[in-house]
Amino acid sequence: MEFASLSLYNQAIILFAALALFMSFIMLAQARMMPLIFTFAWQGLLLTAVSVLVAITSGHPELHISAAITFCLKVVVIPWLLYRLSVKLNMQYDAEAMTHPTLLLLGGVALVIFSYHVSQSIVHLSGLATRNTIAVSMAIELLGMLLMIARKSAVAQVIGFMSMESGIFFAAVVSTYGMPLIVELGLAFDILVASILFGVFFFHLKDSFGSLNVGQFNRLSEANQTMPTADAAEPRPGEHA
């Protein structure tokens, strides 16, 4: 490959992209809560480093602000919030039972190949670096989604959600030097509100279901709705108050 012929800047970007992708795979395989949260924070730190690097070399000073926001949200606030909540709900040492870890990781590999395949079709993309980073950020996004689908714990789903967002940020920073500032601020606000709401929901879930395992959700499936005998015998709570 022609990686050696790239400028130092592009090589660094590709290195960071690869590391961020690696973090996504670690998260996918990590069953325990605390390491999961810390890996997410590391991914956020890599993202911040990329933003700073792009800001310095490309001369887009507003990217410093974006880097600062990323650092505050992804490295400090959200991991800290998740950590505090897991301690408070007494589940910091919990580990999730993974049903098919190998299959999950192979699925992740397939998603990466898929991302590369899709981005190869973008022919007039400028350089090798952009094409790689678009593919990698799409892969991070899809891996976040896979994490959300495969895991049953609410915390893991939140991490997957936030990691999807990280992948998108990565794409924005590397391929277009970030979004316009007003959009970035709005995004940061939305993510902050979302993380607070997730925290509120952890307590609601714990109160209603006794745990944060969303795998036991079955009250609203269509299959369950077709049992009129059970319905008639047992009115749903809250209806006849």
Added chain:
Amino acid sequence: MTLLEITLLIPLLGGLLLALVGHRPIAGWINIAVGVMTFGAALAMALEVFDHGPQLSPSRMFYIDAFNVYLVVLTAFVGLTTSIFSRPYMRHEVERGRVTSRRLRLYHAMYQCFLFSMLLALSTNNLGILWIGMELATLTTVLLVSLYRTPEAIEAAWKYFILCGVGIAQALFGTVLIYFAAETKLGAGRNDTLLWTVLHESAGGMDPAVITLAFVFLLVGYGTKVGLVPLHNWLPDAHSEGPTPMSAVLSGLLLNVALYALVRVKMLVDGSLHTNLAGNLMMGFGLLSFTVAGLFLHRQHDVKRMFSYSSIEHMGLITFGFGMGGPLATFGALLHMTVHSLTKSAIFITVGHACQLAGTQRINQIRGLIRTQPAIGWGLLLGTVAIAGFPPFGVFISEFLLLMATMKAWPWLTIPLLVGFGVAFAGLFRHVQKMVFGEPPPGQKPVEANMLPVVVHLILVLWLGLAIPGFLSRWFEQATVLITGASPL
């Protein structure tokens, strides 16, 4: 300050005010007053646009043209009528003990913030802000879906949060890709690249491969919020477990706003690709949603769930219409958006009262509405007649237009459409007929109900079915020209 900015500020400030007022009885009235003011401002703005044509705000942040102006007015209007319904409804819910009066603070404040986020998404000129508005609409409603704090409500809200969150994240990735394509064309360093007006002008030269990829992500993203099958799972849950005024605005307004975003994006994609790829994808998903939701109508046991499947069905039909393109189909789809949101919010308001009357949402326990309280019974019956597409209601006209357009462009697709109409009609009436005419259970007493919003909505739908007023048809025509480039008339 322009009228548009006032329209946006009123619900935002109203939300803050309601957060301060808390659960005092006056909060319901303030909610209505804010709704009246928002509607007034939106109407004044619409008249201004009617006189002077499309308007770009000085900062280029907001853009109002024929397509979004009527959606802004519709959103403000349904927001107002639903707030009129919600005051006695929520008071009754407090009396029944389903919510504590303390939670009304959250409810009222979030109601107005929700309206604000939808108006923001509709009126902004920036694709990024459009996304933020859509996400904000999810965030403001998620705590309202779980307002009753039953395990079902929590489950529904979590599903809503996660599914819409994942979906909308895909839309953000699509937005980034569009930004990337536009920046490659227009050059870096401009700060207006994400503005819709700029993108629309320069759509022709954007890289088709990037734009195609972007559209797929945007379709999945905003399609989740529209409730397109197979991304619809959150919708019946969120509609059935939340308070009924929420169901009315979710069904009547939020789905429209998401579809609006999708159509805006399609306009860009069509300008870039010059193929019918975007349209064909939308037709496929639309038809699938239309068919599947029609079948699901038959197996419902919860009345609000049933009508939310009816919403999926109609959104599928509208998506199909926009996907087909062409002036006639687009005109029909625009009209259908309007009549569907008016009719569906009227139905949800009636259903809310009916559930309070019967004390349950289960279809097999709601009986004899027309005998216990004729206003509710007739409201539900007429609303269902209207939504099933009977003449002389407006839904008939728009469905007829869509059918005509299909017959011209894709004659074979009229068969699944006609079958779908029949299936949906049967699905609705097999349940509604018993609820309205059945034998009322002993001891069923009338409840305090304000049927004014229902009457107003149904009269408007009837009016649209008999004669579309001149100014409205001119708006629809302008919007059609904007979207398709040709006039239907």
